[in-house]
Amino acid sequence: MTGKAATQALGIQRPRGGLFSFLELGMDFQGQVVSDEESGDAGGDSRPHLIVVGNGMAGCRAVEELLARDPNRYRVTIFGAEPHVNYNRIMLSPVLAGEKTFEQIVINDRAWYDDNKIALVTDDPVVAIDRAAKTVTARSGRTARYDKLLIATGSDPFIIPVPGKDLPGVISFRDMKDVDTMLAAAARGGEAVVIGGGLLGLEAAHGLSLRGMKVTVIHLMPTLMERQLDEAAGWLLKSELEARGQTILTGADTAEIVGETHVEGVRLKDGRLIPASLVVMAVGIRPSVALAREAGLAVGRGIHVDDHMMTSDADVLAVGECVEHEGQVYGLVAPLWDMCRALADGLVGKPTGYRGSVTSTKLKVSGIDVFSAGEFGGSGESEDIVLRDASRGVYKRVVVKDDRIVGAVLYGDTADGNWYFDLMKKGEDISSVRDFLIFGQAFAQGGGQADPKAAVAALSDDAEICGCNGVSKGKVVATIEGGACTLDAVRATCKASASCGSCTGLVEQLLSLTLGDDYGGERTVKTLCKCTSFGHADVRREIVAQGMKSIPEVMQRMSWSTPDGCSSCRPALNYYLLCAWPGEYVDDQQSRFVNERMHANIQKDGTYSVVPRMWGGITNPRELRAIADVVEKYNAPMVKVTGGQRLDIFGIKKEDLPAVWADLNAAGMVSGHAYGKSLRTVKTCVGSEWCRFGTQDSTGLGVQLERMSWGSWMPHKFKIAVSGCPRNCAEATIKDFGVVCVDSGYELHVGGNGGIKVRATDLLCKVATEQQAMDYCAAFIQLYREEAFYLERTAPWIERVGLAYIQARIVEDEVGREALTSRFLFSQNFSQDDPWAARAAGSEREQHAHLGEFRPIEAIAAE
Amino acid sequence: MYVGDWIDVGPITAIPVRGSRTVPVAGGDEVALFRTGDNQVFALVNRCPHKHGPLSQGIIHGHAVTCPLHNWRISLVTGEALGEDKGCTPTIPVKVDGGRVLLCRTSTLKAAA
Numbered sequence: 001m002t003g004k005a006a007t008q009a010l011g012i013q014r015p016r017g018g019l020f021s022f023l024e025l026g027m028d029f030q031g032q033v034v035s036d037e038e039s040g041d042a043g044g045d046s047r048p049h050l051i052v053v054g055n056g057m058a059g060c061r062a063v064e065e066l067l068a069r070d071p072n073r074y075r076v077t078i079f080g081a082e083p084h085v086n087y088n089r090i091m092l093s094p095v096l097a098g099e100k101t102f103e104q105i106v107i108n109d110r111a112w113y114d115d116n117k118i119a120l121v122t123d124d125p126v127v128a129i130d131r132a133a134k135t136v137t138a139r140s141g142r143t144a145r146y147d148k149l150l151i152a153t154g155s156d157p158f159i160i161p162v163p164g165k166d167l168p169g170v171i172s173f174r175d176m177k178d179v180d181t182m183l184a185a186a187a188r189g190g191e192a193v194v195i196g197g198g199l200l201g202l203e204a205a206h207g208l209s210l211r212g213m214k215v216t217v218i219h220l221m222p223t224l225m226e227r228q229l230d231e232a233a234g235w236l237l238k239s240e241l242e243a244r245g246q247t248i249l250t251g252a253d254t255a256e257i258v259g260e261t262h263v264e265g266v267r268l269k270d271g272r273l274i275p276a277s278l279v280v281m282a283v284g285i286r287p288s289v290a291l292a293r294e295a296g297l298a299v300g301r302g303i304h305v306d307d308h309m310m311t312s313d314a315d316v317l318a319v320g321e322c323v324e325h326e327g328q329v330y331g332l333v334a335p336l337w338d339m340c341r342a343l344a345d346g347l348v349g350k351p352t353g354y355r356g357s358v359t360s361t362k363l364k365v366s367g368i369d370v371f372s373a374g375e376f377g378g379s380g381e382s383e384d385i386v387l388r389d390a391s392r393g394v395y396k397r398v399v400v401k402d403d404r405i406v407g408a409v410l411y412g413d414t415a416d417g418n419w420y421f422d423l424m425k426k427g428e429d430i431s432s433v434r435d436f437l438i439f440g441q442a443f444a445q446g447g448g449q450a451d452p453k454a455a456v457a458a459l460s461d462d463a464e465i466c467g468c469n470g471v472s473k474g475k476v477v478a479t480i481e482g483g484a485c486t487l488d489a490v491r492a493t494c495k496a497s498a499s500c501g502s503c504t505g506l507v508e509q510l511l512s513l514t515l516g517d518d519y520g521g522e523r524t525v526k527t528l529c530k531c532t533s534f535g536h537a538d539v540r541r542e543i544v545a546q547g548m549k550s551i552p553e554v555m556q557r558m559s560w561s562t563p564d565g566c567s568s569c570r571p572a573l574n575y576y577l578l579c580a581w582p583g584e585y586v587d588d589q590q591s592r593f594v595n596e597r598m599h600a601n602i603q604k605d606g607t608y609s610v611v612p613r614m615w616g617g618i619t620n621p622r623e624l625r626a627i628a629d630v631v632e633k634y635n636a637p638m639v640k641v642t643g644g645q646r647l648d649i650f651g652i653k654k655e656d657l658p659a660v661w662a663d664l665n666a667a668g669m670v671s672g673h674a675y676g677k678s679l680r681t682v683k684t685c686v687g688s689e690w691c692r693f694g695t696q697d698s699t700g701l702g703v704q705l706e707r708m709s710w711g712s713w714m715p716h717k718f719k720i721a722v723s724g725c726p727r728n729c730a731e732a733t734i735k736d737f738g739v740v741c742v743d744s745g746y747e748l749h750v751g752g753n754g755g756i757k758v759r760a761t762d763l764l765c766k767v768a769t770e771q772q773a774m775d776y777c778a779a780f781i782q783l784y785r786e787e788a789f790y791l792e793r794t795a796p797w798i799e800r801v802g803l804a805y806i807q808a809r810i811v812e813d814e815v816g817r818e819a820l821t822s823r824f825l826f827s828q829n830f831s832q833d834d835p836w837a838a839r840a841a842g843s844e845r846e847q848h849a850h851l852g853e854f855r856p857i858e859a860i861a862a863e
Numbered sequence: 864m865y866v867g868d869w870i871d872v873g874p875i876t877a878i879p880v881r882g883s884r885t886v887p888v889a890g891g892d893e894v895a896l897f898r899t900g901d902n903q904v905f906a907l908v909n910r911c912p913h914k915h916g917p918l919s920q921g922i923i924h925g926h927a928v929t930c931p932l933h934n935w936r937i938s939l940v941t942g943e944a945l946g947e948d949k950g951c952t953p954t955i956p957v958k959v960d961g962g963r964v965l966l967c968r969t970s971t972l973k974a975a976a
Contacts, residue, residue, distance in 0.1 A: 222880045226902045253876070301960075381938065384925075409952035456955040564881065567922035567929035567936075590881035594920040595932035602931050606917040654920075851896060851964075852872045854971055 007023070047075045048147035050347075051136055053126045053291065055080025057089055058320025060108055065344035067116055069678055073348060077119045079138055081125035082175055089175070090333065093200075096179050096207030129295035131313055148347070151292055151303060151311070151318040155285035155331070160195070164257030170279045173204045185278040186211035193217075193266045193276035195254055197224040201282035202241070208278070209246055215246040217255060218266065218273050220283075228372045230563045232388075233395050233411040235552040240368055240393070247490050249274075287322045287329055303678035307353035308346040309339055319343050321692045325356060332359045360421040365857050371417035374407030374424050375399060382406055387438040387558040395556065396438055397563065403431040405831075413805045416440040456509040465510070466496035476507060479516040487511065487573045504533040529568035531560050536789035543580050551577065552590060565591075572790035575677065576691065578713055579785050582827035589844070595675035597628070598847060599835045600657055608657060610649045611674035612664045613710065616684045616702035616722075617645030626667030630660055644681030644719065645753075646672055661836035670834035673710065677791070679781075680719050682706040683731065687724030687741065696741035698724035701770055705739075705777055711831040712781065712824070715788040715797075719753075720777070736784075736794040739776055742766075746773045750806065751778060751798035759795040762803045765811045779810050779817045782824035869958070869965035872896070875904060878964070883928070884918040885909055886966070894955055894971055895919035896964060897939050899926055904964055905939035906957040906971075912937070912950025 050066075052059045052715050055078050063076055065773040080086075091105035113120045120704030123179075124138040126270060129149065137143045144713070157172035159165055171178050185192065186208055194205040197219030209215045217224075223234030224241075238248050253269040257279055287302035298304040298312035302324030309317045309325075319339045321331055330336065335357035342354035360373030375382070382401040388394070392412065398420060399407035405424040419441040423430060430437055436444035459465075472492050479494040490507055491497055497507045511519045528536050539558060548554045551573050555565060565573070570591035577585045595601050599607035611626065627647055631639050638650040652660055661671075682705050683689065687698030702722040709720070721732040722739040732738030738749040738761050745768040749761035764780070767773055783806065788797040797804060810817050839848070878884045878898040886894045895909035895918050905926070909919050916932030923929075926939045936945040942952040956967035 220876065221902055231900045381941070507867070560927060562922055566924045567934065570924065571923060590879060590923065593922065598920070602917075602920060604914065604916075604921075604932065606915075846877065846879060846882070846884060850887055851877055852886050853868070854872075854886050854888040854968075856893065 005831075026076060043773065045075045045134060047073065047143065050074040050076050050148045050150060051144060051146040052076065052078040052150045052152060053129075054078075054152035054154060054320070055082065055084075055120065055122065056152060056154050056320070057087055057107070057333065058154065058322075058340065059150065060086040061337065062150060062152065062319050062343050063116075063118065064108075064339045064722070064853060066347055069344050069348045069350075070566050071116065072732075076116070077121065077144060077177070078113075079124060079126045079136070080120045081123070082177070083123040084176060085113070085122075092173070092176070092179050093203035093207060095176075096182055096204065097210050098207075102176060120589060126291065129291060129316075131295055131297075131316065134315065147315065149316045150343070151316065151322060152320045153288040153291060155321040156288045157281065158284040158286050159281055160254060161282055162254055162256050164259060164263065165281070167257055167259045167263045167279075168261070169259070169263035170257055170281065173280055173282050182208060182278065182280065183211070185859070186213050188277065188480050189213065191216070191275050192278040193279065194280045194282060195266070196280075196282035196284070197221070197248065197250065198282065198284065199225060199228065201280070202237075204280045204282055205241075205246055208280075209244070213278070214245075214247075216249060216276070217241075218252045218268070219250045220253055222251050224248065224250065229370065230397065230409050232397070232552055232556055232560075232563055233370065233372075233409050235550075236393065236395055236556060237368065237370070239553075275477050285321070285331060287324070289322060292316075292318065292322070300324045300327075304327040307342065307355065308351050309343040309354060310482040317343060317347075324583045325354060326354055330357060330359065332357075334359060350470060358425050360417065368448045369410075369412060369414040371410040371414035372408065373417070373421045374405070384562055385434075385438045386559075386561045386563070388556055398437055400430065400434070400437075403429050403434070405430060405437075405819075407641050435624070444666065456506060457513055460482050465506050471496040473510065476510050477514050480511055485511070485515060487518065528572060529566055531555075531562040531565050532558060533561075534558055539573070540576050540580075540680070540787075540789075543576050549581060549585060551591060567593075575713060575715065575790050578829075583830040589847075596677070598654060598657065599661075599671055599675060600652065600837065601675045605651075607651045607653055609674075610652050610657070610660055610664075611642065611646050611672035612669035613672040613706075614646050614669075615706050616682055616699050618684075618703065619647075619697060623669055626664055626669065630663050633663070634660060642674070642681075644674075645683050646674065646681060647824070648674070655709070655850065658840045658842075658848055662840035665834070665837050665840055670710075671836045677716050678711065678712065678718065679706070679709045680711050680717050682709075683719070683721040683735070685722075685724045687722075691724055694724035694741070695743050696746065696770075698722040698730065698739070698741050701739060701741075701746075701773060702730075704770070704774060708774060708778060708825075708828070709781060711833070712785070712828055713831065714781070714785050715790050716793045718781065718784070718794070734758060735761065735782055739773055739777075745769070748776055748780075750774060751794045751803070753793055753795045755793075757795075762798065764803075775821045776810060776817070778824040779820035780806070782820040782827075783809055785824070785827075786820075868968050870925065870968045870971070871963050873964055875902075875959050875962055875964050878904065881923045883921075883923065884969075885917075885919050888971060891972065893917075893919075894897050894966065896966075897923055897928060897940065898958065899923060904957055904959050906955040906966060907937070907939065907942050908953045908955070910952060911935055912944055912952050918952065 026196045052063060059078060086108040088105045088107050091100060093099040093319055095102060095105060124140045125138045126138050128137045135143050135145050157174050171181050178409060189212055192208045192213040192215050194201045194217045197217050201217060205215045205217045223231050224237050242248055254270045255267045257263055258265050263279050265273050266279060267273045289299045289303055292303045303311055303318045305311055305318050305323045305325050306507055309319050311318050315495055320336050338357050339354050342352055345352040382399050385398045385400060387396040394412040397409045405420055405425050408420040433444040459473050463473045465471055465473050465476050475494055476496045477490055479490055484490045484493045497504045526535055527533055528539055546557060548557060554573055571593055574588050575593035578587060589597050598608060600610050602608055612849060631649055634652055634656050636649045636651045640648045642648050682702045684699045684702030688694035688696055689699060705720055719735045720737045721730040722734040723730040723732040724741050726740055728740055732740050733749050734752040734754050738752060740747040745766055747766050748764045750764045752761035753759055784794055866872055869898055873884055878896055880898055881900050883895050883897045888894060893909040895907050897905045907915050907918060910966040911918055912928040913935045914932055916930040918928050918937055920931045927936050927945060928939060929936050935948050938945055942948040942954040955970050958965050
C-alpha cells in the first residue's frame, strides 16, 4: 500500500470562515428537523439509517465494506464537503504532475452511489451533531436523523500561524481545489515556495517544478522527510532533488509571508527573502475533530474509538485519520482499510475488532523509491545493519532487536521492503539469515547456506564483487592467487573494495576462501572506528579526492555502518573536513567534544575552567586585574598557574561562561584554547632582552609564533616553546614544536611531549633567521594538520612516518615547504576569530542557557 | 500511560539536532533533554551513573550519548550504560506535541528528588 496518504486527508475539509457561526446556524435549525422523507430518498424505507460524515476514502471504504457484507441492512446517506464524488486523494500528486486526470482518480462514480441507493450530499459539510435528537445539520441547514452515525472527517492541514498566511496565493495541498489553484499558478509561471519538506510538500514541489515553476522548498528540520527517513536517506534525497533543479533549504524557519494584495514572497527568520507568487503550506495535518468535540464525544488527539471503531456514544462510529485508537493516530491508508473492516464487521453484528496497525511507508518521492517501516530511529538496545552502495545511490538500513526486525529504511532500492516488513510484522527470528539479511530476500534465501563464505564460494567467476570498479570474483581471486594476500594488497592491485568499501566483507571472504589458513584475517589497517571498515588515512585521502564536503556525505559514500556515526568518528570527520576545506566547511558543533563546543575545560564536577590567552606567557596589570575581578565576581574557588605559563580560573558554571568571557574580552584578552585540539600555548623564557645568557629574543619570537598559529584546529593539542639559549628554560625539547636559540640562529625541534610517555624532540634542522623559524613552524603544523590522524600527537605521528619523511617534506623540498606554509596561513584567515567574543555577544546562546526551570507546583501556585 | 500532567518546556527547535538542553529542578537534579538525529526527544537525569558527569554535554549519536567525562555510553531510551559498563540513569517521560516538548511533571519531581 502506498503511503502517500501519510500527509493527505482522507475525509472532508472543513469550510473556512469560522466554525462558531456555523454552529449558531445549526442551533437555529434545531427545531426544524426535517423528516426522513424530506432528507432524501427514504421513501418508505424502514431500514435503519446510517449517515456517513465525510465522502473521502475512509467514509466510502467503510460503506463498501458494509455493502460487501450485507447490502440491505442499512439505508445510507453520505455528506461530503467537496463538490465531487469519492476520489483517491493520494493520487492528487500525479494529477498535479500531469500524469493523471481527475477522472482517472475517481474511486466511485455517480453510478455506484445510484446503484447502491446511497444518497450523496456534496458541497455541504455537516456542521453540527445533536446526539440527543440523533440528527446532523449541514451547512445549508439541511438536517437529517440517523440511527447510526459514522464520522470520517479525516484531517485538516496545519497552517503555521505566521503573518500573511491568509494572503491570496497561500494554499495547502489537500483537495482538488488546491490542485486547481496550483495548476493555474503554474500556467502563469514564476517562482513558488513550498513550506514543508515532508512527503506532501515534496510532491507539490515536484509537480510545480515539472510544470515549469522555479521551486524552493523550506523545511524547518535539518533533513527532509524526517518522520519517514533517517538522516542518511534524507541527505540522499536532498542531493537528488537539488540535482533536479529544486532549491532545498533545510533548517529554515518561516518568519512571515509577505505581499500587499497577493503573496509576493516568504521571509525566513534569518532575514532571507524568497520571492514567490505561490506558497504551498504542507507542514502537516491534524485529525479533524472539531465536529466530534462540539458534539461532546470523547476526543484526544483524535476521536477516541474502541476496537470496533465505536466512539464514546454507542450509536456514533468513527474511522480514518480523525480517530485515535489505543493512543495511536494514523495518517496512512493501510490502517484505514483495517479499521473499515472492523467497523463493517461490527455494523453487521459479527464484530472482529481492530487491533491497531503496524505501518510501513513505501513510496516514490518525485520518482525516487523510498521505503520505511517501524522504528527506523533505532534505540539503545537495537542494532543497525547498514548497506550503502554509493555508485548506485542506494542506502539500506535494517534495525534488529533480539533477533527480530523492528524497523527498516530503504532508499533507491526498495525491492525488499515488503519482505522486511513481512518479517517485522510476523516477528520472525532472523538469526539464521542475519548475515545475508541486508542483501535482500533473493540472496538470503538463495540456497539457505548457513555460512556466508559458502554463499560467496557459490558465486560464479564473472559475478561482480566491486560495483564501483567493476571487478569480478574471478579477477579478485586471480589477484589473490597472484600474491595479494591482504585486503590492502587487493585494493592496490585490482581496485576491488578501493572505492566505497561496501564490498570489503566479500573481498575478505574471498581472501579467506582462496588462501585458507594462510589468510590471517587481520586487517593491517586499524579502522577509524567501529562504524567503518576504512582507516584514517583512507578517509582523509577520499575526502580530498572525492571532494566530499559534509559528514553525512562521507558516511554515505564510504559506507558507514551506523546512521550518524559515534563519538569517535564524528569529531574526526569534522576535523578532516575542516582541514580539507578551510573557509568552506561549516563546523558541526554537535560533532565537537564538549570542551571545544563550550570553549572551556570541563571538570569532574561539571563546572568549567577558563584560560585566557597570554601571548608568549607575558601579561600586564590590566589583564591580571581583570582575571582577579572575574575570580571574585564569579566566586571561582581556585586560580592556578599552568605548565604552559597561563592562569587557569576554575569552577565556572556553563551559564556564567559568556559573562566571564565578556569581562576578559573587555581587558583585551581572548580565548587561550586550553581546551582544544589546537595550538595551546607558546612557552618562552625571557631571552636576550633580560637574561645574561640569552642569545636571541625568545619571548619576541614566541609571541610572533603564537600570533601566527593561535586558533588553528589540529589533530590533537599542539604546544610550542622557545628557549633563548641551550639551557632550555622553556623546555622546548618536550614540545610538539620547539625552538632553541643559539648564537648563530635557531634550532628547530619537533615531536616531543610530556605526558604518559615522555618523548624528547628530534632535531628537524637549524635555520638562520626568525622568519625562517616562523615559516618552517607553519609548514610543520600544516603537514601535521593534513597528514596525522585525529587524536594522534606529533610524537606518535613522527614515529609512524619517520623523521626522514618530515625532513624530506619540510627541509629538503623548498617548494613544498612554501606551499605548506601558505596553505597554513590561508586557513588561518578563517580560524582567528576569538570564539569567546562571539559567545559573549550572544551567539549559540543555547549552549549555555537552560531551556527552562522546573519548580514544584506549590512554588508556582504561590506566584 | 503515566499519571500526571505534562509541562511544556519549550519548542523542539530550541534543542539543537544531536544536541541537548538542560532544565534545572528546584530541590533536585537537573534534567537533560536530548534531541537525536532522527528528531526524537529523550529526557534523562543529567548525571552519568559512573562519576556523575553532565550527560547533556556529551556527543549524541544514534539513540545514545557519550558522557563527556569518561566516555561511558548511555542509552537515551533506557538510561542504561551500554557495552561493558554497568549503571543506569533515571529516564523521564517526555513527548513532543505540536512542536512543543512536554515533560511529565510528577516523574520529573520523582526522578530528580
